[in-house]
Amino acid sequence: MVAPSLRARVRAGMIDEIKAVARRHLATDGANLSLRAVARDMGMVSSAIYRYFPSRDDLLTALILEAYDALGDAVETADAAVDQADLRERWHAACRAARAWSLAHPAEYALLYGSPVPGYAAPDDTVAPAQRPPLTLVGILRDGFAAGRLQPPAEEVPEPLRAEVAELGALLSVDLPPALLARGMAGWTQLFGLISFELFGRINRTLPHRDEYFDHQINLMADLIGLPRSAG
Amino acid sequence: MVAPSLRARVRAGMIDEIKAVARRHLATDGANLSLRAVARDMGMVSSAIYRYFPSRDDLLTALILEAYDALGDAVETADAAVDQADLRERWHAACRAARAWSLAHPAEYALLYGSPVPGYAAPDDTVAPAQRPPLTLVGILRDGFAAGRLQPPAEEVPEPLRAEVAELGALLSVDLPPALLARGMAGWTQLFGLISFELFGRINRTLPHRDEYFDHQINLMADLIGLPRSAG
DNA sequence: TCCATTTCGAGAGCACCGCTCTCGAAGAAG
DNA sequence: CTTCTTCGAGAGCGGTGCTCTCGAAATGGA
Numbered sequence: 001m002v003a004p005s006l007r008a009r010v011r012a013g014m015i016d017e018i019k020a021v022a023r024r025h026l027a028t029d030g031a032n033l034s035l036r037a038v039a040r041d042m043g044m045v046s047s048a049i050y051r052y053f054p055s056r057d058d059l060l061t062a063l064i065l066e067a068y069d070a071l072g073d074a075v076e077t078a079d080a081a082v083d084q085a086d087l088r089e090r091w092h093a094a095c096r097a098a099r100a101w102s103l104a105h106p107a108e109y110a111l112l113y114g115s116p117v118p119g120y121a122a123p124d125d126t127v128a129p130a131q132r133p134p135l136t137l138v139g140i141l142r143d144g145f146a147a148g149r150l151q152p153p154a155e156e157v158p159e160p161l162r163a164e165v166a167e168l169g170a171l172l173s174v175d176l177p178p179a180l181l182a183r184g185m186a187g188w189t190q191l192f193g194l195i196s197f198e199l200f201g202r203i204n205r206t207l208p209h210r211d212e213y214f215d216h217q218i219n220l221m222a223d224l225i226g227l228p229r230s231a232g
Numbered sequence: 233m234v235a236p237s238l239r240a241r242v243r244a245g246m247i248d249e250i251k252a253v254a255r256r257h258l259a260t261d262g263a264n265l266s267l268r269a270v271a272r273d274m275g276m277v278s279s280a281i282y283r284y285f286p287s288r289d290d291l292l293t294a295l296i297l298e299a300y301d302a303l304g305d306a307v308e309t310a311d312a313a314v315d316q317a318d319l320r321e322r323w324h325a326a327c328r329a330a331r332a333w334s335l336a337h338p339a340e341y342a343l344l345y346g347s348p349v350p351g352y353a354a355p356d357d358t359v360a361p362a363q364r365p366p367l368t369l370v371g372i373l374r375d376g377f378a379a380g381r382l383q384p385p386a387e388e389v390p391e392p393l394r395a396e397v398a399e400l401g402a403l404l405s406v407d408l409p410p411a412l413l414a415r416g417m418a419g420w421t422q423l424f425g426l427i428s429f430e431l432f433g434r435i436n437r438t439l440p441h442r443d444e445y446f447d448h449q450i451n452l453m454a455d456l457i458g459l460p461r462s463a464g
Numbered sequence: 465t466c467c468a469t470t471t472c473g474a475g476a477g478c479a480c481c482g483c484t485c486t487c488g489a490a491g492a493a494g
Numbered sequence: 495c496t497t498c499t500t501c502g503a504g505a506g507c508g509g510t511g512c513t514c515t516c517g518a519a520a521t522g523g524a
Contacts, residue, residue: 005492006491006492007491007492007499007500011500011501031347032481034480034481034482035481035482035483036480036481036482037480037481044502044503045502045503045504046481046482046483047483047484047485047502047503047504047505048501048502048503050482050483050484051500051501051502055482055483056481056482056483110347110348111347113347113428113432114346114347115263115342115343115345115346115347115432116342116432116433155455157448158444158448160441160444161439161441161444161445161448164438164439164440164441164445165439165445167438168438168439171438182445182448182449182452183452185449186422186449186452186453189422189425189426189429189449190418190421190422190425192425192428192429193421193422193424193425193428194421196345196424196425196428197421197424200345200347200348201348206396206399206400206403207393207396207397207400208396209392209393209396212390212392212393213393213396213397213414216389216390216393216414217414217417217418217421220414220415220418220456221418223387223456224452224455224456237521238520238521239470239471239520239521243471243472264510266509266510266511267510267511267512268509268510268511269510276473276474277473277474277475278510278511278512279473279474279475279476279512279513279514280472280473280474282511282512282513283471283472283473287511287512288510288511288512
């Protein structure tokens with residue numbers, strides 16, 4: 001492990017600064033990030049940016065990766081901060097953390113979960129960070145089921161689908177009955193839908209008590225999954 | 233009611249043709265619609281388009297309005313086509329119609345439910361068409377509750393939120409217990425999330441049986457709402 | 465029928481965009 | 495001290511949304 005040269009450190013600093021300025025532009029101007037505007041803000045000419053990012057999409061990818069990790073960190077630390085035996089509280093904490101991060105970073109959320117940019121194809125190294133939030137949620141189910149605190153639902157998943165859901169569970173390394181995993185995925189889908197509706201301004205214009213609405217809907221999904229209600 | 237002049241008819245035809253070409257471009261090139269490309273396809277110069285649409289956003293708004301109406305038509309006719317007494321079947325038909333339309337028109341779906349275009353603010357005349365799909369869904373609940381075939385859920389919505397949800401119900405002219413309406417909104421949120429995940433390519437890469445997955449998840453929400461299972 | 469008015473397409477032009485290429489200055493390495 | 499690498503500046507290409515002007519054509523009243 002040799003110490004990075006001065007040039008390498010300066011270069012890393014430049015990359016960080018470009019990303020920081022780009023993130024600021026993203027927050028104010030929305031999703032259509034302008035490389036030239038970022039360069040102007042840094043006192044550079046636009047072509048100089050290409051010394052650090054081969055294209056605008058690569059800069060976007062870097063921002064997406066960082067956003068996924070920031071969201072994943074927020075959700076995971078929120079889940080880890082509460083009593084691990086209290087499944088309902090863990091579910092609440094994880095969902096609330098996801099919503100809080102999204103409300104605090106709406107442009108980055110849109111980058112992650114909005115409509116895909118036309119020409120842009122997410123590279124493969126984004127899938128692992130992207131799975132962290134849903135993995136946290138199903139991890140709560142895994143822990144609960146392993147501890148016997150979470151009962152599998154009454155219904156069974158019919159066969160063409162059952163094997164696939166089971167395979168998905170194996171892929172995610174969560175040992176869950178397919179019907180339970182399917183309900184967990186319903187919870188994740190619901191969480192995404194709730195945040196998207198709130199951020200993209202659909203229904204909630206008429207619902208000023210957004211926190212209470214979110215909590216109520218999250219509780220409904222926790223009921224559907226069968227998470228035991230918190231004691232107290 | 234005077235017959236429209238020749239010039240007016242030609243103008244209306246031009247507007248329709250521009251929208252048709254724009255819709256085609258939307259389907260192939262994605263969300264970033266180029267006015268110049270549309271003009272080129274019509275053998276016109278770009279500035280001529282401005283005789284018919286004052287800006288690119290206005291053309292987008294026209295496309296959005298038509299898309300909302302097309303989706304609303306699809307959902308409403310699917311709901312109306314089945315036995316009105318079979319609530320579960322109506323729920324299924326409406327949700328499947330929404331998904332089918334979305335899969336057939338992914339770019340237009342992204343226009344409606346994707347991340348909002350940065351500078352674009354949806355005008356007020358889009359809210360009524362936008363409410364048609366969720367109104368169809370809660371209409372199923374309204375009919376079921378009025379007919380006594382749908383029981384209100386056991387839980388009660390706590391007070392700061394209860395009044396707001398009730399007010400929302402009054403605004404939508406659906407007479408439902410707040411807790412039941414909240415569950416209906418959960419179903420609508422879930423439907424949006426399911427379609428978005430499938431279209432924007434998130435989880436379902438590992439789930440080839442998408443139809444079965446969708447049906448299973450929709451059924452889960454129908455269970456949560458309390459829709460009676462179809463006889464047979 | 466003639467003429468004033470309106471409509472509309474073409475063209476040039478402005479500022480902006482992503483991206484490529486070349487060139488010269490400056491630092492790193494030998 | 496010299497060679498090589500790195501990097502910013504600048505010009506330029508084709509694209510975008512949008513504005514303005516001009517001339518042709520259609521409309522409609524006298």
